[in-house]
Amino acid sequence: MKHAPQHRGCVMRRGMLSTRLFLILIGCCISVWYTDASELDVRLVGGDRCSGRVEVQHAGRWVGVCNHAWGVSDAHVVCRDLGCGLASSHGGVSDRLTGPPPLWLSHVKCVGNEARLKRCSHTFSRNCTNHTDVGVHCSRAPILTLPSSYNVFSAGEAVNFICTVLNGHKPVSFHLYKRGTGTPLVTQRVENGQKSVELTLSDLETSHQGSYSCVYSIWGNLLSQLHSSQSNSINIIVVDLHTPQIWYNTSQDTPAGWVFKGSSFNITCTTQPHYPGGSFQLRLIRPNGTVRHSLPALSSSVTFSFPSAQALNEGYYCCLYKVQLGERMFTSRESQPLPVSIRDTDPLLSPMVISLLVSAVTFVIATGIMLISFRMLCRRKKKLAELERESRTCEYSTNSAGRPVIPLPFHSLQCLRLTGVDNTYVVLTTIK
Numbered sequence: 001m002k003h004a005p006q007h008r009g010c011v012m013r014r015g016m017l018s019t020r021l022f023l024i025l026i027g028c029c030i031s032v033w034y035t036d037a038s039e040l041d042v043r044l045v046g047g048d049r050c051s052g053r054v055e056v057q058h059a060g061r062w063v064g065v066c067n068h069a070w071g072v073s074d075a076h077v078v079c080r081d082l083g084c085g086l087a088s089s090h091g092g093v094s095d096r097l098t099g100p101p102p103l104w105l106s107h108v109k110c111v112g113n114e115a116r117l118k119r120c121s122h123t124f125s126r127n128c129t130n131h132t133d134v135g136v137h138c139s140r141a142p143i144l145t146l147p148s149s150y151n152v153f154s155a156g157e158a159v160n161f162i163c164t165v166l167n168g169h170k171p172v173s174f175h176l177y178k179r180g181t182g183t184p185l186v187t188q189r190v191e192n193g194q195k196s197v198e199l200t201l202s203d204l205e206t207s208h209q210g211s212y213s214c215v216y217s218i219w220g221n222l223l224s225q226l227h228s229s230q231s232n233s234i235n236i237i238v239v240d241l242h243t244p245q246i247w248y249n250t251s252q253d254t255p256a257g258w259v260f261k262g263s264s265f266n267i268t269c270t271t272q273p274h275y276p277g278g279s280f281q282l283r284l285i286r287p288n289g290t291v292r293h294s295l296p297a298l299s300s301s302v303t304f305s306f307p308s309a310q311a312l313n314e315g316y317y318c319c320l321y322k323v324q325l326g327e328r329m330f331t332s333r334e335s336q337p338l339p340v341s342i343r344d345t346d347p348l349l350s351p352m353v354i355s356l357l358v359s360a361v362t363f364v365i366a367t368g369i370m371l372i373s374f375r376m377l378c379r380r381k382k383k384l385a386e387l388e389r390e391s392r393t394c395e396y397s398t399n400s401a402g403r404p405v406i407p408l409p410f411h412s413l414q415c416l417r418l419t420g421v422d423n424t425y426v427v428l429t430t431i432k
Contacts, residue, residue, distance in 0.1 A: 042057075074134075081116050083141055170193025209237055314342040
């Protein structure tokens with residue numbers, strides 16, 4: 001009974017010591033697990049850039065990777081990290097790192113779609129004697145090409161890219177990405193491990209201008225798709241030429257569309273957007289032919305000057321914008337035609353005189369119409385008054401023989417004086 005408490009105290013001290021050792025061990029593991037993960041750069045040695053023994057940079061030096069729990073998903077991430085497509089083979093290598101003290105990256109666990117190896121869970125270990133270092137052979141990144149000999153396109157056109165896998169895997173789909181976007185613009189599924197596919201980007205807009213690359217996918221574990229590293233980049237330019245605007249400047253006293261002979265006038269063309277190296281072309285359409293003028297587009301607008309207007313400058317003017325980018329020449333639509341008429345500067349027939357003459361003639365005609373209308377109205381009123389006066393005197397009456405006088409209707413403008421013989425009435429006289 002006396003020794004029981006001492007025995008229980010010894011057991012408790014031993015339990016506390018084991019707990020402390022366990023916590024210290026866990027802390028060491030956690031510290032090793034996350035040590036210098038941000039510095040986990042990768043390279044392959046003993047072969048070329050996309051094949052060889054896997055090494056990672058740790059604490060300023062390159063160390064190997066232990067093949068403990070190493071799998072194909074981990075090898076895929078290494079290849080993607082190096083921009084070498086996906087892994088075509090993985091396993092141990094015979095040559096090992098030398099130099100005390102040996103250190104290895106160990107217990108790497110990747111899902112398979114990580115972009116960098118440092119995003120996979122891992123530890124660092126000084127004990128990899130029962131294992132070997134890992135080596136990886138990558139299939140290399142896909143190659144993106146343009147079938148056309150140019151990379152400049154007009155808005156509304158389509159551009160065809162070709163994405164090719166050189167060796168290694170059987171892709172199930174290809175994807176076209178634009179730099180700066182997280183989702184593919186074009187996805188093309190393939191069958192039977194097709195190694196090359198055409199990716200078409202149709203109905204181009206100016207927003208499609210930029211750099212493009214492609215990625216291929218293969219089946220991974222649990223029917224998931226693993227994506228390769230991105231291919232080389234190809235830059236395309238999209239040109240969208242708008243129809244230019246056109247107008248002319250001349251004297252304010254000149255009617256629209258008129259230019260006095262011998263005076264100066266300017267024709268201005270403008271467009272947006274403006275591309276370096278472009279030019280404006282002014283086309284004069286005349287009955288006897290077409291005349292063209294051209295000026296470089298140093299800005300978004302240009303002015304064609306005509307110091308002395310002559311009959312040769314008369315006609316319809318149209319302007320268009322041209323620019324050569326790469327090996328292609330792009331031309332906009334022509335502007336609306338601008339009519340210009342060259343007139344002689346006769347003082348007697350100046351626009352102001354003509355305007356005054358037209359105003360005077362219009363005033364005279366209007367005054368004449370008003371006078372004629374007023375005179376006709378007066379005559380009508382006078383005639384109506386006379387008719388009313390005569391109708392008052394044309395009443396029923398009898399003559400000296402006792403015969404009645406019968407008036408005619410008012411609109412006949414007369415009365416008939418009747419006399420009768422043997423009950424027969426005879427027209428004797430007409431009263432107006």
